[in-house]
Amino acid sequence: MITLFESSDHKVVVFRDLTPRGIVQTNQAVIVHRDASLLIDAGGRAVFQRLLAEIARVVPAPRISYIFFSHQDPDVLGAAASWYVSVPESRILLPAVWLRFLPHVFPPDVAIGERVVPIPDEGSTLDLAGCEIRFIPAHFLHSPGNFSAYDPCSRTLFSGDILASLPPPEEDRDFVEDFSTYLRYAEHFHRRYMASSKAVRAWLSRIEGLEIERVVPQHGPIIEGRDKVAAALEWLRELRCGVDLL
Ligand code: FE
Numbered sequence: 001m002i003t004l005f006e007s008s009d010h011k012v013v014v015f016r017d018l019t020p021r022g023i024v025q026t027n028q029a030v031i032v033h034r035d036a037s038l039l040i041d042a043g044g045r046a047v048f049q050r051l052l053a054e055i056a057r058v059v060p061a062p063r064i065s066y067i068f069f070s071h072q073d074p075d076v077l078g079a080a081a082s083w084y085v086s087v088p089e090s091r092i093l094l095p096a097v098w099l100r101f102l103p104h105v106f107p108p109d110v111a112i113g114e115r116v117v118p119i120p121d122e123g124s125t126l127d128l129a130g131c132e133i134r135f136i137p138a139h140f141l142h143s144p145g146n147f148s149a150y151d152p153c154s155r156t157l158f159s160g161d162i163l164a165s166l167p168p169p170e171e172d173r174d175f176v177e178d179f180s181t182y183l184r185y186a187e188h189f190h191r192r193y194m195a196s197s198k199a200v201r202a203w204l205s206r207i208e209g210l211e212i213e214r215v216v217p218q219h220g221p222i223i224e225g226r227d228k229v230a231a232a233l234e235w236l237r238e239l240r241c242g243v244d245l246l
Contacts, residue, residue, distance in 0.1 A: 001054060002174055004214060004222070005154035009034050010131065012154045013058045014216055016174055018047040025172065026075050029158055029216055030058050031151055036129035038066045039090075040149055040158050041218050044078025052086060061087055066126060068135070069094040070160035071143035072101065076218070080105050084115070092116045093126065093135070097145030119147055138162060138203050140195035142242075148207070155213040162203065163232055164189060165220035176221045176228055183235065185220060195242040204237060 005012040011032045019025045028051055029040040037059045043051060052061050064087045069077040077094070084092065084106055096118035102110060110116060119135050126133040131153040138146045141162050149158040165186035167173075176182045194200060215223040215232065223232050 001057060002222075004156060004216070004224075007153075010153045011058065012151065012156055014222065015047075015051060015054055016222075018043070018050045018054065020046055021169060024075060024166065025169070025219055027216060027218055027220075027222075030055060030064075031128065031131075031133070031154070032059050033131040033153060034129040036065045036131075037063065038068060038126070038128055038133060038149075039064050039083075040068050041070050041076050041160065042067055042079060042083055044075045045082070046078075048079035048082050062089065064090050066090060066128070067092050068147075068149060070138075070148070070158075070218070071095060071146040072098045073143065073161075076160075077105060081107060084110065090115070093119055095143075095145035095147060096120050121145075123147060136203075136206050138206075140199035140242075141203055142193040142195060148203070150207070150210055150212075152211075155211045157207065157210065157212045157215045157229075159215050159217050161189075161193060161218055162200075163215050163223060163236070164217035167220055173221045175224045176232075179228065179231055182221065182223075189219075190236075190239055191241045191245060193242075194239075197240055197244050200236050200239060200241065204233060207233075 002014045013030045015028045026043045028043050031038045055061055067083055067090050099118045123135045123137045134150040135147040138148045148160055166189055167185040212229050215229055223229055
């Protein structure tokens with residue numbers, strides 16, 4: 001568990017070490033603001049039990065207010081049904097385009113519109129006890145219905161699969177240290193999983209002007225500090241990927 005930000009009424013914590021060896025590593029994050037909390041990309045079944053136990057160090061699981069799923073992948077919402085049942089007071093936020101597929105994952109009585117709140121294509125904001133979390137469209141990066149989350153209170157961008165990297169466990173670090181090492185494990189992933197440079201640049205223009213101290217992707221090390229964030233965004237701007245390479 002890594003505390004990325006802490007003030008009198010705001011806390012950001014990332015869990016990086018819950019994934020069993022041999023499967024794709026995933027980061028899970030929690031934002032607590034006053035008496036409200038938001039769990040970001042809770043992860044699949046492989047991390048559910050451990051996260052449920054570990055998260056109590058930050059907020060008791062039954063008190064989690066919101067759970068956000070950036071897109072539909074198994075490593076993002078594979079345990080969604082378990083969260084839905086285990087945290088009955090929570091509201092679940094996810095891209096509207098995935099809503100119709102939910103009955104394949106959630107219990108048959110899933111309360112869409114009440115407990116499950118679709119995020120429209122154009123994005124939305126969430127009032128987290130006074131901290132306005134922004135859900136920023138990141139469609140086709142890689143999922144056709146996909147959002148990044150921005151926390152203005154800690155100036156943290158939760159980028160989902162964008163800027164994710166998949167280093168082998170022995171080379172994984174909590175934070176990006178050497179940028180060329182980071183790129184070695186980010187580049188192939190982006191070339192194959194991200195749709196196109198057009199989609200990348202649309203996202204870059206949407207986040208332009210945000211003050212970003214750190215980027216927390218769903219896989220691999222955290223990009224901490226404005227210089228490193230700027231370098232990573234600059235790399236993305238020039239990236240050719242997906243259909244660009246067909
Ligand atoms: Fe994904």
